[in-house]
Amino acid sequence: xxxxxxxxxxxxxxxxxxxxxxxxxxxxxxxxxxxxxxxxxxxxxxxxxxxxxxxxxxxxxxxxxxxxxxxxxxxxxxxxxxxxxxxxxxxxxxxxxxxxxxxxxxxxxxxxxxxxxxxxxxxxxxxxxxxxxxxxxxxxxxxxxxxxxxxxxxxxxxxxxxxxxxxxxxxxxxxxxxxxxxxxxxxxxxxxxxxxxxxxxxxxxxxxxxxxxxxxxxxxxxxxxxxxxxxxxxxxxxxxxxxxxxxxxxxxxxxxxxxxxxxxxxxxxxxxxxxxxxxxxxxxxxxxxxxx
Numbered sequence: 001x002x003x004x005x006x007x008x009x010x011x012x013x014x015x016x017x018x019x020x021x022x023x024x025x026x027x028x029x030x031x032x033x034x035x036x037x038x039x040x041x042x043x044x045x046x047x048x049x050x051x052x053x054x055x056x057x058x059x060x061x062x063x064x065x066x067x068x069x070x071x072x073x074x075x076x077x078x079x080x081x082x083x084x085x086x087x088x089x090x091x092x093x094x095x096x097x098x099x100x101x102x103x104x105x106x107x108x109x110x111x112x113x114x115x116x117x118x119x120x121x122x123x124x125x126x127x128x129x130x131x132x133x134x135x136x137x138x139x140x141x142x143x144x145x146x147x148x149x150x151x152x153x154x155x156x157x158x159x160x161x162x163x164x165x166x167x168x169x170x171x172x173x174x175x176x177x178x179x180x181x182x183x184x185x186x187x188x189x190x191x192x193x194x195x196x197x198x199x200x201x202x203x204x205x206x207x208x209x210x211x212x213x214x215x216x217x218x219x220x221x222x223x224x225x226x227x228x229x230x231x232x233x234x235x236x237x238x239x240x241x242x243x244x245x246x247x248x249x250x251x252x253x254x255x256x257x258x259x260x261x262x263x264x265x266x267x268x269x270x271x272x273x274x275x276x277x278x279x280x281x282x283x284x285x286x287x288x289x290x291x292x
Contacts (some may be wrong), residue, residue, distance in 0.1 A: 005034060005139045010140050025138075026279045028131055029114045031121075035133035040113040049193075050091055056091040056249050061256045062222070065095045065263035066178065069221060069283060070149065072271060074102065077216060077285050078174045081105055087134045087165070088112070090150035092120030095127050101278050108143070110134070114231045137164040144169075150281075152204075155194045162211035169288045175213055179204055181220060187233040204284060213286035218272055220279030224262040229280050233252035 001010045004016075009020035017024040025032040028039040057063040074081070082105060089095050089109030099107055107127035111117050117129045132138065134148070135157050146165045152158045165175055177235070180198045190198060205218055222229070251259075266276070270283070 003138050005136055005138050012141065013046065013142055020276065025130075029118065031114060031117050031131050032127055033114070033131040034138050035112065035131065035136065036110055038133055039131050050113070053093075054091045054119050057091065059256070059261060060199045060249055061260035062249075063093060065260055065267070066149070066221075066281075067094060067266070069267055069270070070094060070147070070176065070178070071097055071101045071105065073176055073217070073283065073285055074145070076271075078145045078176070081174070083108065083143045083149065084145040085110065085139075085143045085168070087132075087137075087146060087148045087161075088154070089124075089127075090116050090121050090128070092123035092127070094147070094149055095120060095124035099126060101123050103283055134161045135164060137168045139168040139175075141170050142168055143173060145176060146172045149176075149178045150180065150290055153180055153197055153199065154193075156196050158196070159207050161208065162207055162213075164289055167210045171288065171290050173288045174216075175208070175284070175288070177219075177284045177286075178198065179282050179284070181280060182278070184222045184278065185229060185233060185235050189233075189236075199282065201282065204282065206288050208284065212289050214289050215284070215286050217275075217283065217285040219275040219283050220277060221266055221270065221283055222263065222280035223276040223278060224268055225259060226279055228259075 002013045003010050004021060004067055006023040006024055007018065007021040009018055011019050022203050023033050026036045027033060028036050033039055048163035077213060084098060084105055085108040086095055087110050089111050092109065095107055095109050107124060109120055109124065109127050109129045111120065112133055120129055134155065150257065152161060155161055158234035180195065183200065185196050186198055205215060208215060
């Protein structure tokens with residue numbers, strides 16, 4: 001069901017206009033826009049970063065390994081899902097992976113910046129894309145799965161977003177998310193990426209529980225590379241040079257392959273049932289709680 005953001009009336013999702021007040025989403029760059037005033041300057045991210053991401057993601061070890069982890073989690077916990085919404089879909093890298101692994105699933109992607117949707121439409125042409133503010137999701141009990149992959153840390157009102165996600169999920173729907181972890185890893189890279197926080201395990205798990213979720217899986221990842229992350233941040237703090245936001249991504253092809261192989265080993269452990277206690281990121285799988 002759609003939820004009218006003007007009068008809060010719920011109506012079938014295949015209808016564009018609200019039957020109660022007649023409101024309908026505007027269009028921005030050819031996409032339905034539910035927060036059009038934020039489409040160009042949504043905050044929490046640099047829109048110019050999309051072009052950099054589009055060039056990085058297909059080859060960089062971190063994005064490739066995270067996609068493998070997400071595809072495994074979807075197959076493990078939501079293999080029968082008929083609909084998936086990705087919040088903050090960016091350039092569509094994750095959506096394209098889901099489309100390949102789960103071709104029968106109806107895919108939806110939202111992004112606050114219209115610039116990101118232009119890239120996503122090329123990578124995931126069969127996905128229904130929309131411009132949207134995750135703090136005001138215009139759906140209720142609509143999706144089987146909602147994913148937010150390194151998105152919540154960009155939003156000050158992350159608890160509101162989790163509550164909105166819960167409302168937009170069908171009963172027993174699944175939330176799948178990833179977040180950066182450990183406040184002591186905070187660095188200029190987080191500031192450049194417009195992060196509000198890096199999470200502790202307790203903080204993100206408590207926020208999910210408060211939003212009405214039951215945790216199914218919670219584990220760190222990027223565990224094997226934690227020493228390298230710490231060393232990188234120590235060097236950043238001691239460097240007198242201007243911060244280079246791409247330094248951690250522009251590594252040699254050999255090192256890129258080694259790092260990806262290490263993260264693939266981590267995935268093997270997660271598949272086996274290991275939950276790593278520490279790591280640069282955290283994977284979360286949670287089910288929407290149904291009131292008795």
